[in-house]
Amino acid sequence: MANQESTEVVPAGRAAASSGTAVERSDAFQNPGLPPHRPRVTDSDPKAAKHAERAIVALFYVSIVGAVFAMAAYFAFPIHADDLASVRLNNLFLGLGLSLALLAIGVGAVHWGKVLMADHEGVDIRHPIRGDQKTRARAVEIIDLANVESGFGRRTLIRNSMIAAIAVLPFPAIFLFRDLAPASGTPAEAYSHTMWKKGSRLTKDPSGVPIKASDVTIGSVFHVIPEGLNDAPDMLEEKAKAAVLLMRLDPADLHPSKGRESWAYDGIVAYSKICTHVGCPVALYEQQTHHLLCPCHQSQFDITREAEVIFGPAKRPLPQLPISVDSQGYLVAQSDFHEPVGPSFWERRGDYNV
Numbered sequence: 001m002a003n004q005e006s007t008e009v010v011p012a013g014r015a016a017a018s019s020g021t022a023v024e025r026s027d028a029f030q031n032p033g034l035p036p037h038r039p040r041v042t043d044s045d046p047k048a049a050k051h052a053e054r055a056i057v058a059l060f061y062v063s064i065v066g067a068v069f070a071m072a073a074y075f076a077f078p079i080h081a082d083d084l085a086s087v088r089l090n091n092l093f094l095g096l097g098l099s100l101a102l103l104a105i106g107v108g109a110v111h112w113g114k115v116l117m118a119d120h121e122g123v124d125i126r127h128p129i130r131g132d133q134k135t136r137a138r139a140v141e142i143i144d145l146a147n148v149e150s151g152f153g154r155r156t157l158i159r160n161s162m163i164a165a166i167a168v169l170p171f172p173a174i175f176l177f178r179d180l181a182p183a184s185g186t187p188a189e190a191y192s193h194t195m196w197k198k199g200s201r202l203t204k205d206p207s208g209v210p211i212k213a214s215d216v217t218i219g220s221v222f223h224v225i226p227e228g229l230n231d232a233p234d235m236l237e238e239k240a241k242a243a244v245l246l247m248r249l250d251p252a253d254l255h256p257s258k259g260r261e262s263w264a265y266d267g268i269v270a271y272s273k274i275c276t277h278v279g280c281p282v283a284l285y286e287q288q289t290h291h292l293l294c295p296c297h298q299s300q301f302d303i304t305r306e307a308e309v310i311f312g313p314a315k316r317p318l319p320q321l322p323i324s325v326d327s328q329g330y331l332v333a334q335s336d337f338h339e340p341v342g343p344s345f346w347e348r349r350g351d352y353n354v
């Protein structure tokens with residue numbers, strides 16, 4: 001039931017209002033109005049205005065110098081693999097160049113607004129937002145007025161130098177984004193070859209201890225890296241491509257396609273751990289269903305059917321690593337993967353029949 005208690009409105013200042021009483025106040029604070037106007041020296045002194053104009057132009061040119069410096073620093077201080085000092089130097093000088101470019105363009109724009117653009121204060125009354133013809137015409141008038149008062153159309157040297165500074169500023173990004181691509185070759189080429197080769201032993205991740213086929217019991221799963229990976233110069237890059245999951249099933253549960261009958265060893269199968277959706281590690285194995293689950297976007301792969309996709313956004317099966325055993329009973333690779341590992345868009349050029 002609603003509260004029936006009446007509410008009394010009491011003017012501010014009256015003491016001892018009882019509970020349930022709303023207190024009505026007049027204005028919480030007085031409108032302080034606008035501060036007194038202080039004329040600027042650039043309004044009355046043409047020499048000072050000219051000086052300010054030169055300073056603004058100089059700032060925009062400094063911004064260009066900063067952007068060019070950042071681009072030059074990219075080449076002058078290249079990043080070398082396994083050399084942290086080179087990364088620091090590269091970041092330091094790229095950062096200095098970009099900071100200078102951004103700072104100078106910002107200071108130049110603010111300085112222009114403070115010392116040369118029109119210096120009168122106005123009050124805008126709130127009004128409903130409408131787009132009728134009258135309002136539009138007034139908007140055009142205001143833009144024209146702003147153009148006249150700011151000198152944007154008249155002070156062409158400042159305007160053009162600012163446009164040049166803004167145009168040059170994005171160029172360092174081209175070099176930064178270039179680093180996202182492989183150092184050489186196309187992404188498809190980079191992902192077509194991993195450290196796996198004929199005779200490479202399958203070893204435990206991260207210890208590098210070789211795995212004997214007799215160590216892998218039915219239902220078990222191993223995180224696997226190729227023998228020698230821990231000593232590879234580009235260890236992290238190689239691991240990102242070569243990481244494998246190894247599982248043992250009842251051989252009767254496997255359904256290999258023609259030509260792949262010998263890729264497993266006595267129910268032991270090895271698949272790339274790199275999800276074919278966007279490359280997360282597929283590391284969750286459901287022992288009862290023989291499904292591999294990618295935790296990123298829930299793609300599921302059926303190990304009994306060559307890791308075909310049974311759910312989720314991945315578009316192709318996980319690549320299988322053909323395996324066998326050597327004379328000492330250790331698991332070894334028969335070859336590298338037969339297709340690129342990782343996200344499936346690499347093969348859209350039509351180079352791979354997967």
Ligand code: FES
Pocket residue numbers: 275276277278279280294295296297298299312313314
């Ligand atoms: S990365 Fe595996 S499902 Fe998206």
